Amino acid sequence: MRRVLTLSLLDAPLELDPQVALRPEPFGALAYHYGNRRLVFMKHHDVVVVAEQLASHPSLSAALRACAIAESRWPAFAKAFAALTESEIVRERPVTG
Amino acid sequence: MSAQSLVDQLKGGLDAPICLTWELTYACNLQCVHCLSSSGRRDPHELTTAEAKRVLDELRDLQVFYINLGGGEPMVRGDFFELVEYSVTNGIGVKFSTNGAFIDADKARRLAAMDYIDIQISIDGLDAATNDAVRGSGSYAMARRAMHNLAAAGFGPFKISVVVTRHNVGQLDGFKALADSYGAQLRITRLRPSGRGADTWHDLHPTNIQQRQIYEWLLHKGETVLTGDSFFHLNALGEPLPGLNMCGAGRVVCLIDPIGDVYACPFVIHDQFRAGSVRDEGGFAQVWRHSELFHELREPQSAGACASCGSYDSCQGGCMAAKFFTGLPLDGPDPECVAGEADAMLGAVHVELTPRPSLDHSHRHPHSHPGRRPLSVSTR
Numbered sequence: 001m002r003r004v005l006t007l008s009l010l011d012a013p014l015e016l017d018p019q020v021a022l023r024p025e026p027f028g029a030l031a032y033h034y035g036n037r038r039l040v041f042m043k044h045h046d047v048v049v050v051a052e053q054l055a056s057h058p059s060l061s062a063a064l065r066a067c068a069i070a071e072s073r074w075p076a077f078a079k080a081f082a083a084l085t086e087s088e089i090v091r092e093r094p095v096t097g
Numbered sequence: 098m099s100a101q102s103l104v105d106q107l108k109g110g111l112d113a114p115i116c117l118t119w120e121l122t123y124a125c126n127l128q129c130v131h132c133l134s135s136s137g138r139r140d141p142h143e144l145t146t147a148e149a150k151r152v153l154d155e156l157r158d159l160q161v162f163y164i165n166l167g168g169g170e171p172m173v174r175g176d177f178f179e180l181v182e183y184s185v186t187n188g189i190g191v192k193f194s195t196n197g198a199f200i201d202a203d204k205a206r207r208l209a210a211m212d213y214i215d216i217q218i219s220i221d222g223l224d225a226a227t228n229d230a231v232r233g234s235g236s237y238a239m240a241r242r243a244m245h246n247l248a249a250a251g252f253g254p255f256k257i258s259v260v261v262t263r264h265n266v267g268q269l270d271g272f273k274a275l276a277d278s279y280g281a282q283l284r285i286t287r288l289r290p291s292g293r294g295a296d297t298w299h300d301l302h303p304t305n306i307q308q309r310q311i312y313e314w315l316l317h318k319g320e321t322v323l324t325g326d327s328f329f330h331l332n333a334l335g336e337p338l339p340g341l342n343m344c345g346a347g348r349v350v351c352l353i354d355p356i357g358d359v360y361a362c363p364f365v366i367h368d369q370f371r372a373g374s375v376r377d378e379g380g381f382a383q384v385w386r387h388s389e390l391f392h393e394l395r396e397p398q399s400a401g402a403c404a405s406c407g408s409y410d411s412c413q414g415g416c417m418a419a420k421f422f423t424g425l426p427l428d429g430p431d432p433e434c435v436a437g438e439a440d441a442m443l444g445a446v447h448v449e450l451t452p453r454p455s456l457d458h459s460h461r462h463p464h465s466h467p468g469r470r471p472l473s474v475s476t477r
Contacts, residue, residue, distance in 0.1 A: 021160065021162060021188070022111070023160040024161070025112070026106055026109075026111075027102075027103055027106045030115065030162070030230060032162035032163070034162075034188075034190055034212075034213055037190065037215065039115065039162070043103055057371070080148075080231055
């Protein structure tokens with residue numbers, strides 16, 4: 001069951017919430033959501049790179065592939081992005097056209 | 098990367114603060130007995146509007162996401178709304194602390210129409226008697242009126258900010274209910290012996306039994322309550338409270354005072370913790386990145402007398418400011434050490450030898466110094 005959820009997030013078109021700003025830090029980045037005022041520590045550089053690329057790819061997995069993240073690490077990234085979605089830093093891209 | 102190493106990284110300092118407090122003025126209509134900045138009278142050298150905007154430009158460039166404005170009473174400044182609007186326009190969200198005196202129905206509507214504004218109304222008692230004993234006569238009604246006006250204007254979830262004292266610990270449930278009744282969020286913080294608090298801390302700070310009460314309350318009912326991570330000294334009682342368990346002074350936190358001086362945190366307005374001024378060449382960024390004091394604070398700190406205590410990892414020795422103004426060594430226990438390690442030490446400190454706050458802008462009370470002729474009887 002967990003596998004199904006994970007797969008669906010990997011297939012989802014994601015983006016950084018437009019109300020979010022990222023500040024690069026030695027440990028990764030600080031993400032701040034101006035709307036809900038949540039401050040989130042992004043504790044891994046690779047997660048930051050992928051987050052910045054999300055909007056230019058049709059799905060999370062496409063963004064991971066484009067950023068040359070090994071497939072063995074995808075479950076960990078799916079988990080990280082599930083948490084970021086939970087805190088509204090990342091959101092599912094609204095369907096257009 | 099583990100949570101521990103994140104904390105270690107934060108202890109080494111960041112290129113810009115995460116949490117920056119900016120006291121906009123020393124002027125205040127109130128004279129709270131625990132005021133961290135000994136406020137009352139405006140300082141003639143306070144930053145001008147143009148200087149304040151230059152600081153905001155710098156903070157924007159440093160990507161400081163939000164600032165905490167305070168005072169004194171920040172709304173006393175004639176350019177308060179101008180600065181808030183300038184800040185928000187530049188992508189710096191504003192949270193400000195106020196006693197509510199100036200939030201009438203009109204101002205409440207104006208504030209409700211603005212984006213990225215957070216308001217904290219201070220109140221230190223659930224009833225006028227408890228509150229006004231600390232914050233001054235009429236201040237309870239003032240705060241409640243402001244809360245009412247904000248709610249009526251549809252501001253949304255503002256914050257109700259409580260400094261926990263010996264006299265209001267028993268009211269925590271009540272404060273929570275009060276916040277809920279307005280759709281507001283409760284924030285409780287620790288009483289510090291800073292500013293005028295240096296003179297009142299001994300009588301106002303929670304007793305040992307009350308400290309455990311605060312800890313239990315936060316653990317069981319504090320999920321939606323904000324604390325500014327200010328109670329981490331209580332972590333030695335058991336399961337850690339949520340939040341960053343560390344002193345952020347000069348590492349991720351700092352204070353800009355009304356005249357532009359930069360201090361390590363809002364609780365240490367004293368020469369020993371003054372890192373520089375935004376008026377110095379290089380401005381705020383130069384102070385934040387290169388001041389000797391901040392570099393020292395970012396070095397690994399010695400556990401000193403606490404090194405042999407099994408709880409040091411939990412409480413980190415507590416609050417630097419609390420130790421400093423009670424005359425305890427900075428590498429010793431917090432004055433409210435839950436293991437009681439500070440009790441004997443506090444007893445041995447000569448109160449008259451404890452450091453005094455470097456600045457005092459308290460209102461002059463001509464009658465309280467019979468031997469001294471007042472320079473002015475004006476309260477402004």
